[in-house]
Amino acid sequence: MQKLLEQLTALHGPCGHEQPVSKWVRDTVKPLTDTVKVDALGNVIATKKGTKPGPVMVMTAHMDEVGFIIKKIEENGLLRFEKLGGNDDRLLLTQKVQLRTRTGLLTGVIGSISAHYAKFDDAGKVRNHRQLYIDIGVKNKAHAIELGVEVGTPVTWKPDMEFLGDETTGRFVGKGFDDRAGCAVLIQTLQELQREDFAGTVTAVFTVQEEVGLRGAQVAARQVEADVAIALDTTAVSDTPEETMDATLALGAGTGIKVLDFSLISHPAVKEKLIHLANDKKISYQLEVFPGIGTDGGAMSLANHGIPTGVLSIPSRYAHSPVEVIDIGDLNATKELLKAFVLDLSEESGFGFIG
Incomplete structure (x- = not known):
């Protein structure tokens, strides 16, 4: 199995x-x-x-x-998104995601401020997902569109199934x-x-x-x-x-x-x-x-x-x-x-x- x-x-x-x-x-x-x-x-x-x-x-x-769906492409190429199903905002930051475009799969990350900026931020704040963004590495909106991203592009977590610990635990993570x-x-x-x-x-x-x-x-x-x-x-x-x-x-x-x-x-x-x-x-x-x-x-x-x-x-x-x-x-x-x-x-x- x-x-x-x-x-x-x-x-x-x-x-x-x-x-x-x-x-x-x-x-x-x-x-x-x-x-x-x-x-x-x-x-x-x-x-x-x-x-x-x-x-x-x-x-x-x-x-x-559960996943996400793209709702806006910013001028700098960062992507705003909505949720599909019950995602917890506390889990979103810096996670790898995968976008499915009409032409193929893209890897992205849900962005966050660098740890170096944490002292200037409210450390206890959990930002709503509507304040967050997905970074797919592009320089601008035109490049994102060229890669096939559009409003409505579906998103999931990046697949990565493996044993938790090793095979002796009998437990999988993914x-x-x-x-x-x-x-x-x-x-x-x-x-x-x-x-x-x-x-x-x-x-x-x-x-x-x-x-x-x-x-x-x-x-x-x-x-x-x-x-x-x-x-x-x-x-x-x-x-x-x-x-x-x-x-x-x-x-x-x-x-x-x-x-x-x-x-x-x-x-x-x-x-x-x-x-x-x-x-x-x-x-x-x-x-x-x-x-x-x-x-x-x-x-x-x-x-x-x-x-x-x-x-x-x-x-x-x-x-x-x-x-x-x-x-x-x-x-x-x-x-x-x-x-x-x-x-x-x-x-x-x-x-x-x-x-």
């Missing part, structure tokens, strides 16, 4: 500009599924039929990553794990299902624009009549020493089985099935109550006449930054529990609210 993750996080796809990711995912899952399509918004919807009768299951992850890690799990699961008999139909939905309000999932969910859904996403752990952290979720402690977030109260039958399977298969897990986030599971649960929905969360540190951190053990636990859920389905499977 490491290779899948490297390939996915190298792709440039902020909210609303996921074309490279949609194309790569479509081409990758095409030989693994019976049908695949890209809808008008950019969601990739791939369906694989099992060898036996059974329910229709949706498993979903989002392809977009951008876009939210939620390319979930996409990697979906693809790995589809690959492993090639060697398995399973019941029913599995529809893998790779969504767009999750980071700006679950927009892709809302559109995709209306296109699928499903009996049950599992959403995959990362979740922010609370195992570092800041005073706001409560140590309820930890990196390396297993996949998160969602109980509640602000977009979803997990369907009890789905949640209990996931817990049962994790215990039965000895898959490490932790229960997640975290109202600070939402996932595509919220949109899926409200689709059509309502879909019983659960969420598997991949624990992550430093979310929405260029240095997100995940643990390979948690990634594999998420994949193993998702696969176990698929293989446990049968013609008799039901997810009624009262039994």
Whole structure:
């Protein structure tokens, strides 16, 4: 799965500009599924039929990553920008970014004053992103335009995935794990299902624009009549020493089985099935109550006449930054529990609210 993750996080796809990711995912899952399509918004919807009768299951992850978009080119060539998704102004200064123009990729940095000027500034001030700028090394506006920059050019963090520490830690650092890690799990699961008999139909939905309000999932969910859904996403752990952290979720402690977030109260039958399977298969897990986030599971649960929905969360540190951190053990636990859920389905499977 490491290779899948490297390939996915190298792709440039902020909210609303996921074309490279949609194309790569479509081409990758095409030989693994019976049908695949890209809808008008950019969601990739791939369906694989099992060898036996059974329910229709949706498993979903989002392809977009937080980023930025160029809104103005100054006369000196510096670029003003707006946010795409939830970026924290405190993390922006001096970070490398990547711009995707019509002709290719450009490297930039979000500028800041030199440390030598700090004594003349308010050291505690956090400047709003609208006061900041991206420097791509050009001397003037004409040069920036010549390189292909225009109003609307999308921007992400500069890709740079590697081991945190070294390979013995089993932890990766990089951008876009939210939620390319979930996409990697979906693809790995589809690959492993090639060697398995399973019941029913599995529809893998790779969504767009999750980071700006679950927009892709809302559109995709209306296109699928499903009996049950599992959403995959990362979740922010609370195992570092800041005073706001409560140590309820930890990196390396297993996949998160969602109980509640602000977009979803997990369907009890789905949640209990996931817990049962994790215990039965000895898959490490932790229960997640975290109202600070939402996932595509919220949109899926409200689709059509309502879909019983659960969420598997991949624990992550430093979310929405260029240095997100995940643990390979948690990634594999998420994949193993998702696969176990698929293989446990049968013609008799039901997810009624009262039994």
